[in-house]
Structures are given as C-alpha cells and as structure tokens.
Amino acid sequence: MRAVEAAAEGLKVRIGLEVHCQITSLKTKLFCSCPSDYRGKPPNSHVCPVCLGLPGSLPVLNWKAVEYAVMAALALNCKVSRRTLFMRKNYFYPDLPKNFQISQYDRAGGAPIGSDGYLEFMVEKKRKTVRIRRVHLEEDPGKLSYKGAIDTSPYTLVDYNRAGIALLEIVTEPDMENPREARAFLQKLRSTLEHLGIFNGGLEGAMRCDANISLEGGGRVEIKNISSFKDVEKALSFEVVRQRDLLKKGIAVRSETRHWDENRRITVSLRVKEEEQDYRYFPEPDLTPIEISEETIRRLQSEMPELPDARRERFIRQYGLPPYDAEVLTSDRAMADFFEDCVKLCGKPKAAANWLMGDVLQVLYSLNQDLAESKLTPAYLAELIGLMDKGEISIKIAKKVLWETMKTGKPPSLVVEEKGWKRIADENKLRSIVEKVFSENVKAVEDALRDPKAAHYLVGKVMEATGGMADPETTYRLISERLKALRGSAS
Amino acid sequence: MKGEKHISREEVEHVAWLARIELSEEEKELYTQQFNQILAYFSKLAELETEDVPPELHVVNLVNVCREDKAGKPLSVEEALKNAPKRRGEYFEAPRIL
Numbered sequence: 001m002r003a004v005e006a007a008a009e010g011l012k013v014r015i016g017l018e019v020h021c022q023i024t025s026l027k028t029k030l031f032c033s034c035p036s037d038y039r040g041k042p043p044n045s046h047v048c049p050v051c052l053g054l055p056g057s058l059p060v061l062n063w064k065a066v067e068y069a070v071m072a073a074l075a076l077n078c079k080v081s082r083r084t085l086f087m088r089k090n091y092f093y094p095d096l097p098k099n100f101q102i103s104q105y106d107r108a109g110g111a112p113i114g115s116d117g118y119l120e121f122m123v124e125k126k127r128k129t130v131r132i133r134r135v136h137l138e139e140d141p142g143k144l145s146y147k148g149a150i151d152t153s154p155y156t157l158v159d160y161n162r163a164g165i166a167l168l169e170i171v172t173e174p175d176m177e178n179p180r181e182a183r184a185f186l187q188k189l190r191s192t193l194e195h196l197g198i199f200n201g202g203l204e205g206a207m208r209c210d211a212n213i214s215l216e217g218g219g220r221v222e223i224k225n226i227s228s229f230k231d232v233e234k235a236l237s238f239e240v241v242r243q244r245d246l247l248k249k250g251i252a253v254r255s256e257t258r259h260w261d262e263n264r265r266i267t268v269s270l271r272v273k274e275e276e277q278d279y280r281y282f283p284e285p286d287l288t289p290i291e292i293s294e295e296t297i298r299r300l301q302s303e304m305p306e307l308p309d310a311r312r313e314r315f316i317r318q319y320g321l322p323p324y325d326a327e328v329l330t331s332d333r334a335m336a337d338f339f340e341d342c343v344k345l346c347g348k349p350k351a352a353a354n355w356l357m358g359d360v361l362q363v364l365y366s367l368n369q370d371l372a373e374s375k376l377t378p379a380y381l382a383e384l385i386g387l388m389d390k391g392e393i394s395i396k397i398a399k400k401v402l403w404e405t406m407k408t409g410k411p412p413s414l415v416v417e418e419k420g421w422k423r424i425a426d427e428n429k430l431r432s433i434v435e436k437v438f439s440e441n442v443k444a445v446e447d448a449l450r451d452p453k454a455a456h457y458l459v460g461k462v463m464e465a466t467g468g469m470a471d472p473e474t475t476y477r478l479i480s481e482r483l484k485a486l487r488g489s490a491s
Numbered sequence: 492m493k494g495e496k497h498i499s500r501e502e503v504e505h506v507a508w509l510a511r512i513e514l515s516e517e518e519k520e521l522y523t524q525q526f527n528q529i530l531a532y533f534s535k536l537a538e539l540e541t542e543d544v545p546p547e548l549h550v551v552n553l554v555n556v557c558r559e560d561k562a563g564k565p566l567s568v569e570e571a572l573k574n575a576p577k578r579r580g581e582y583f584e585a586p587r588i589l
Contacts, residue, residue, distance in 0.1 A: 033563030
C-alpha cells in the first residue's frame with residue numbers, strides 16, 4: 001500500500017463510485033410478489049410471469065421499497081424528488097428476460113428518488129465528505145453462470161431468482177482521492193443502510209460496486225465487476241499504479257471500461273464492441289408516476305432510527321469511550337449492536353471495546369468469519385470479561401479461551417473447566433505444590449536463600465508444575481514465606 | 492423540436508443493430524424513407540405553440556399504484572421453465588455471450 005501511495009504522489013487521483021445495494025429487508029421483489037429470500041434456493045424457483053417478462057404480465061410497485069429508498073436518500077442528506085417515475089433501460093443480455101431493465105434516469109424528464117446529498121466519514125483520523133449525485137431504485141438482473149471459465153463455456157446458464165429484487169443505486173461525485181477513501185466510504189455507506197434497518201451487507205452479493213478513476217492528465221477509466229467492497233481498494237490500487245506508470249512513460253491513459261479479475265487481481269480491458277451502449281431510455285408505460293408527499297417525507301424523517309454518527313456521539317457520552325473506539329465500533333452495525341448487548345451484561349464498556357476491536361477481530365479474521373456468523377455471543381464475551389475480572393483466569397488464558405469459544409461455540413466457563421484452565425489461587429493446594437518444588441530443587445532453594453532474585457526460578461517451577469495456572473501473586477508470596485522460614489530455622 | 496431532423500441510413504443500421512434485426516439493402520432504403528416520413532409528420536406537431544405546456548411523460552392520470560410488501564406464491568420450477576427455448580437442469584440455457 002505504501003508503494004502505491006508513493007507512486008501516485010504528485011498526481012491527483014479522482015475516484016467516483018456507483019454502488020448497487022439490494023434492499024434486503026423487503027419480503028418481496030420490486031415489481032412482483034415473488035419472495036425475495038432467493039439465496040440458497042433452487043434456480044428459477046422464485047419467479048413469476050412478471051419477473052420472467054412473460055407477455056401480458058404487469059409490474060406493480062412495492063411501496064415499501066419507495067419508503068426505504070426515501071429513507072436512504074434522507075440518511076444520505078439528499079433532496080427527495082416529490083414526483084418521480086420509472087424508465088425502461090433497453091439492452092439485450094440474458095440476465096434481463098424482458099430485454100430492458102426498469103430503472104430511473106436523471107435525464108429525458110426523469111428524476112431519481114434522491115439527489116445532491118453527501119456522506120461524511122472518517123479516514124485516517126480525518127473527516128472526509130463525499131457528495132452523492134443520486135440515489136435511485138431499479139430492479140436487479142438475473143444471475144448468469146457458466147461451465148468453467150466465462151470465455152470457454154459452451155453456454156450460459158440463467159437463474160432468474162434474483163431478477164426483480166429491489167436495488168438501490170447510489171452514485172457519488174468523483175470526490176475520493178485514494179483507494180482507501182473509497183473503501184472507507186463503502187464501509188460507512190453499509191453501516192448507514194444497516195442502521196436504517198433496510199440492508200444486510202453480510203449477505204453474499206448484496207452490495208456490488210463499479211468505480212471510475214482518473215489521474216491528473218489521464219482519461220477516465222471505469223472498473224466493473226467488483227463484487228466485494230474489500231476488492232474495491234485492491235482494484236483501485238492496481239489502477240493507480242497502472243495509470244501512473246503509463247503517464248510516467250508519457251503514454252496517454254485511454255478512457256475505457258475495464259473488468260476486475262478477482263482471481264488474477266488485475267483489471268483487464270474490455271473490448272468495446274461497436275459503439276457505446278445506447279440504452280434508449282423512455283418512461284415505463286406499465287407503471288404510474290410516483291408522488292412522494294411532504295407528509296410522507298416528514299413521517300419517514302421522524303421514524304428514522306439512530307444513524308452511525310449519532311450513535312458514535314452517544315457511545316462517547318454514555319460509555320465514556322475514546323472517539324476513535326466509538327468510530328470503529330459504529331462503523332459496523334453488527335459490531336455496535338454486539339458491543340451494546342455485551343456492555344448491558346458485563347457493565348465494562350472499555351473492556352468490551354478493547355476485546356471487540358482487538359482479539360475478537362483478529363480471531364474472526366483467522367477464521368474468515370463475520371461477527372454475525374461467529375459463534376461468539378455478547379453473553380459469552382461478557383462471561384469472559386467476568387472471569388478475568390474475578391481473577392479466575394489471566395489475560396493470557398482469556399485469549400486462549402476466546403479462541404476456543406469462537407472455534408467451538410462452547411461458553412467460556414465450560415472451556416475453562418474442560419481445559420483445566422482455572423487459575424489456582426487456593427493456598428493449601430499451592431502450598432503443597434511449593435513444598436514439592438522445594439524438595440525437588442534443593443540446589444535452587446540454596447541459591448534463593450543466598451540471593452532473593454533466584455526465587456523467580458522457583459516461581460517458574462511452580463508455574464511449570466501447574467501448567468501456568470498457579471496464581472502468580474499467591475505463588476510468589478508462598479515461596480517468599482517458605483524461604484523466610486528456612487532462613488529463620490537456619491540461623 | 493425545431494427544424495428538420497433527418498434520419499440517415501447509418502442511423503437506421505444502428506437502430507437495427509440495437510434491436511438485433513438484420514435488414515436487407517432494400518429494407519434499409521425503405522425504412523430510411525419511412526422514418527423520415529414519420530419525422531416529417533411529427534414536425535407538423537412541432538408547429539404548435541407549446542411554450543406554456545409542461546412536459547408530460549405519462550398520459551394516464553394515475554399516481555402511486557402500488558402493492559404491499561406481502562409475498563405471494565411463485566411459479567413452480569417446471570412451470571417457470573415451460574416456455575424456455577432451451578433448458579439445462581433447472582436453468583434456462585442461453586448461448587455463450589462475450
């Protein structure tokens with residue numbers, strides 16, 4: 001990453017994003033009543049005449065989708081169009097059974113649901129604002145798959161279960177200046193939509209993104225096919241280096257569309273057949289225009305749940321968290337919810353924050369999991385914090401317990417019990433171990449009698465004998481007492 | 492829509508390509524002529540004074556015809572694939588597209 005930035009130095013980079021987010025909280029598709037829970041279901045089992053584009057079928061708008069889109073527009077500080085309509089975007093591709101996509105358009109008399117907004121977020125401890133050009137509603141196309149690689153497959157397989165799922169298209173102005181800002185923007189966007197309760201970014205393919213990037217003095221390059229927002233940063237970093245190299249050699253950067261190849265981690269030029277697509281937008285005659293009244297907007301505004309920025313401020317106020325912790329926790333709704341649930345149970349906000357932002361994230365990363373799919377529950381983390389608090393386990397053991405719990409789903413107290421990881425603080429038990437160590441290490445005892453520092457060797461032996469479970473303070477005290485007694489009897 | 496708009500043969504070819512229609516030379520000639528006749532007809536409309544008339548994109552006087560977010564029963568996979576020109580298992584099969 002540092003090499004990328006150094007290489008890009010001097011040349012201003014401009015990045016804009018076009019993000020597609022499914023409105024995953026809807027129960028049905030955008031224009032028909034097919035259930036929207038298509039993931040993991042047999043192909044073409046969630047379709048009807050409308051989303052298959054059969055002749056004579058008529059789309060009918062899901063009003064909830066309009067309300068959710070208005071909420072998203074408001075959360076992104078957009079102006080909401082009082083009157084808007086749907087348009088047909090015409091093109092031939094098998095992912096669209098109708099040969100057109102019902103979408104919205106900001107030209108030819110159309111207006112998107114939301115326009116001229118902005119989103120603020122933190123990146124490298126600095127506040128950044130990115131302008132939002134528009135927020136609109138459209139239908140998701142179906143899903144294509146191939147036999148083997150896309151370019152050698154003898155056929156294309158089409159599953160229309162996804163066709164017609166409500167999609168929010170969110171387009172930014174080219175306000176981002178490096179790939180990391182693009183990723184931070186997406187993270188904040190995801191958290192915002194999740195806080196609205198309309199979106200679950202953890203679902204496969206729920207958030208997809210195209211990016212455009214240009215370097216000072218070069219053409220504008222579009223990157224398509226970025227399917228995870230973690231890949232956005234990788235794809236853009238690749239482009240910064242590629243375009244920078246060309247410009248350094250005095251070669252012009254062509255305006256073109258490139259495809260992100262996630263396996264090879266490079267972008268490749270898409271040969272543009274014929275000319276630029278001509279979508280021939282026109283108003284969808286099968287749907288009526290939408291009017292969004294002032295009352296509707298006011299009602300939705302008043303029903304808006306707490307958004308990440310407000311939640312961050314509350315975390316600072318209510319839990320006394322440092323601003324950085326509050327920012328990190330609220331950048332992910334699942335993590336913020338987890339944090340609050342855990343604090344309710346353990347009453348230790350700072351400890352819960354530290355665990356979540358540190359070890360928990362690390363283990364999630366190693367297990368390649370999301371917090372939502374993890375076996376760790378807020379109650380388990382609270383239990384772990386409690387065990388440490390009561391002095392039953394050390395921090396070192398606690399980290400091992402966390403790993404076990406997250407791997408197996410066993411409660412921390414059970415892990416401690418099964419593994420025999422409970423700290424031994426019982427004096428009688430420890431005293432007998434100390435005595436055994438003294439009788440087996442006569443030479444070391446003699447050393448310790450002469451030089452008090454040599455007593456650490458004996459502490460180590462006790463630790464060894466207990467597998468590290470002996471309480472260090474009690475052990476040290478018992479050893480000192482015994483040495484003192486020996487010194488007393490010797491004189 | 493002021494002034495005469497003329498459709499060229501190239502534009503007819505382009506529109507035919509967008510619609511994936513193959514046209515013979517005679518058809519291209521014929522459609523170029525016919526497109527221009529239609530445009531001439533529309534230019535008659537353009538003579539009307541429309542300065543104070545707001546653009547209207549919908550002719551029906553209805554708004555917000557909507558439904559609730561309540562799930563209905565989809566087709567069975569067999570019904571869904573019944574009219575498929577080609578199928579492969581539970582999928583529609585389409586030619587390879589690059």
